[in-house]
Amino acid sequence: MASPAEELDVDGTPVRLSSPDKVYFPALGDGGSKRTVVEYYRTVATNGALLRAVRDRPTHLQRFPDGVEGEEVYQKRIPARHPDHVETATVRFPSGRTADVLRPVRAADLVWAANLGTITFHPWTCRCPDVDRPDELRLDLDPQPGTDFADARDLALGVVKPLLDELGMVGFPKTSGGRGLHVYLRIAPQWEFLEVRRAGIALAREIVRRSDDRATTAWWKEERGQRIFLDYNQNNRDKTIAAAYSVRATPIATVSTPLTWDEIATAEPDEFTIATVPGLLAERGDPMEAMDEHVADIAPLFEMVERDAADGLGDLPYPPNHPKMPGEPKRVQPSRDADRPR
Structure with missing residues (x-):
């Protein structure tokens, strides 16, 4: 039987947590439940670290509704049904098509997305309202x-x-x-x-x-x-690149973690997981906090x-889904290029 849904208070905004005992990271046992992931995101969103990384940025959602061993859904367009507190941004893709995507502005937006099975947040390099000029x-x-x-x-x-x-x-x-x-x-x-x-x-x-x-x-x-x-x-x-403080779909739930240059010298990536990153943040803060300065x-x-x-x-060369651009070299794998000198 599925565990009953709960209501979380996220900085004063109620957010529904459904099936909290569903297993997202089987290798972690009880520490890999949906509740663990959502609570991790509630922590790094309400303390400002994750929200700082994605606030006002068009953001795609890498979702694993049945856990990281299940089907992956890379969602660019925001679900048609979403709470009133969730805002959107209209972006234009290289194809010329447009779409409304998630624009996180509060911690509750991120916890809501985590409840949808979002493991990793993928923000654009720009911020609203100007989504055509990266910052x-x-x-x-x-x-x-x-x-x-x-x-x-x-x-x-x-x-x-x-x-x-x-x-x-x-x-x-x-x-x-x-x-x-x-x-x-x-x-x-x-x-x-x-x-x-x-x-x-x-x-x-x-x-x-x-x-x-x-x-x-x-x-x-x-x-x-x-x-x-x-x-x-x-x-x-x-x-997009996985946002700072985003969980990755690895067996041990590693986290894309900002470090100081001194910390990089001795860091090992598997040290930074949903179990360890909140404590690291509480101990020494967010190295990216001063980025805007x-x-x-x-x-x-x-x-x-x-x-x-x-x-x-x-x-x-541009990515395969990008229109051919003026001045771009041939988008042909070298070993298959008949005109390439041998």
Whole structure:
């Protein structure tokens, strides 16, 4: 028999918790119930940490209504039936179509979404009301086969952080919840997505130059080798990264966790889970809390764009669902490109 529904008080707003004993993370036993996940989200939403990461951002929901071993639902459009307190934002996808998506403005919005089986929140790089100009530039350090978190950490500490220091920019790192690392830059919302994407490509290319062949921007997996892939396309319209303090669909319910640069040096991603992150937050606060105080001047990145263009380095491939763009190279896997020199 399913456990009866309950009503939670989330900063004064009632939110329904249905089937609280349903198992979401089987490997965690009693610690992997739906109640555990929803209560985790109530904690990190009401203390401000998660809400700070997603407030006013168009946000997609990665849902597992029957637990992480069940079917995944990646939901962009907000459910037609939702409480009055839940607000929406209208966004335009690369296809030109529009949709109303979740716009979190209060902790109760996030707890409501968690009750729908949301494990991971995926916010856009922009904030309402201007959803066409990002205020974040995101670096995604994605380990490829043969590399791991330690390689991403070494690249972040040995190349990314010194480069950002040199450019006068403050980067805010977090674990991905898996083997990777993310580094965020707060930027002024005065450029459109394509401009921010090109700035991100220029930054990634400079990291590659300084990486001693440990990093790559190669879009095609067959060309990446045993390197850290800098996923420049994470700065595209409608591309998202798991929000800070989002749970990931791993057996132990890891969390994408903001860390200080000093903490990165000794961190192991499996240390940060729904069981440990609330205590860490209570102990030392949120390293991303000061992010809005450090708006990066990315003019040097646009200078890099021009320098790269003068050297013959133009645009890079877009994701498969993106319309073909002017100046984009052939979107063909190199091994299948009949015109490629052999």
